[in-house]
Amino acid sequence: MRNSRRITEHQRKEDGLKVAVPAEGADLDAKSGDRLGHASHLVVVDLQSKVFEAFRTPRDSGNGSGMQMVALVIAKKCDVLLVKWCSPIAEKYLSAHGVRIVTGMSGTVAEIVEQFKNQNRNSRIEETGDLPTITWKIDREVAAQAFRSGSRQIRNLLPVTIGVIFLAGLFSAFLSEEFLSSLFSGSLWWDSFWSASLGSVFAGNPISSYIIGEKLLELGVSLGAVTAFICSWVTVGLLQLPAEIAALGWKFAVVRNLSCFALSIAISFSMTLIMRFSGA
Incomplete structure (x- = not known):
């Protein structure tokens, strides 16, 4: 009973x-x-x-x-x-x-x-x-489906990668060293802040941030600024904020984005210090 x-x-x-x-x-x-x-x-x-x-x-x-x-x-x-x-x-x-x-x-x-x-x-x-x-138990059908799904993702990434290559070429043609020097003064604080702000506004595939970051380094932008840019690009999304608020609530969305923005700057400081102490 x-x-x-x-x-x-x-x-x-x-x-x-x-x-x-x-x-x-x-x-x-x-x-x-x-x-x-x-x-x-x-x-x-x-x-x-x-x-x-x-x-x-x-x-x-x-x-x-x-x-x-x-x-x-x-x-x-x-x-x-x-x-x-x-x-x-x-x-x-x-x-x-x-x-x-x-x-x-x-x-x-x-x-x-x-x-x-x-x-x-x-x-x-x-x-x-x-x-x-x-x-x-994963059978052959599931394995084949996973393979097709992975192949489809790679195929979808090819146009993005090609577009990023063209974008890198545009950076070289239109962003001069004089313009970047006026935007990034050489101060670790200000460079990290401006880079994190730019990364928060931009939206796109994370792969794009790495290629753009490499091109910025070649144009003389500091490592700290590029690090802050990449971190905020991947973790902070102001354009997606309304959708995130609707799904998870405004408090969680705002706290998460602000925390990631601050962490992007902190990571840029840490990376700069590590490179200095390592002599790189």
């Missing part, structure tokens, strides 16, 4: 879960997405009420679309993510916010949700917080 009561209580906990599924459409009959960054919608299903919501995802946001999907899953307070494949970085952030990740799922949204319910119906776990992550 006691065991039966425990199972019933656990079943109520399972039925009250909010399950998130990346999908190619806005209904339960839509095909599930292979991974977070490639799906057009995020379907959130309440297992108890059977009510679902579909949210349009930033599919065309480049390499950051997957992490924006992660932010959306967290913002909607989902308990479980059902997906075919999840990157280690996304899994780390989701697990830190208490989101359970079940990989290897494929089919329509309705089929995946039903499959998840059937698999957990016979479980005997007394506490929801102790639910283990379900692991699935």
Whole structure:
């Protein structure tokens, strides 16, 4: 009798879960997405009420679309993510916010949700917080899909890389040493501040910052200024701030961006001191 009561209580906990599924459409009959960054919608299903919501995802946001999907899953307070494949970085952030990740799922949204319910119906776990992550054996189909996905990412990066090469040429042609000397006075404080400010405003692929940073060094800009520029380019995003506030809240977004801005300057100081003491 006691065991039966425990199972019933656990079943109520399972039925009250909010399950998130990346999908190619806005209904339960839509095909599930292979991974977070490639799906057009995020379907959130309440297992108890059977009510679902579909949210349009930033599919065309480049390499950051997957992490924006992660932010959306967290913002909607989902308990479980059902997906075919999840990157280690996304899994780390989701697990830190208490989101359970079940990989290897494929089919329509309705089929995946039903499959998840059937698999957990016979479980005997007394506490929801102790639910283990379900692991699935990777087969050849999944490996082939991962290879195709990696090849597609490399193909998408080629135009960006070519564009950056042309951009580096424009830097050499239009940014003279006299202009850079007027912008960067040689003061470590001011150079780091201005570089971090420029990096915070610019938006683009992180690869671009490294090539631009190399060109700035060739034009005589100090190492500290270039370091601050690269760090703020990668970690601070003023253009993406409204979307980040909408997904994670204004307090978190503002504190994160200000902290990363300050850390960019601190890292530039540290790098300058390290290079000086090492004699480089």
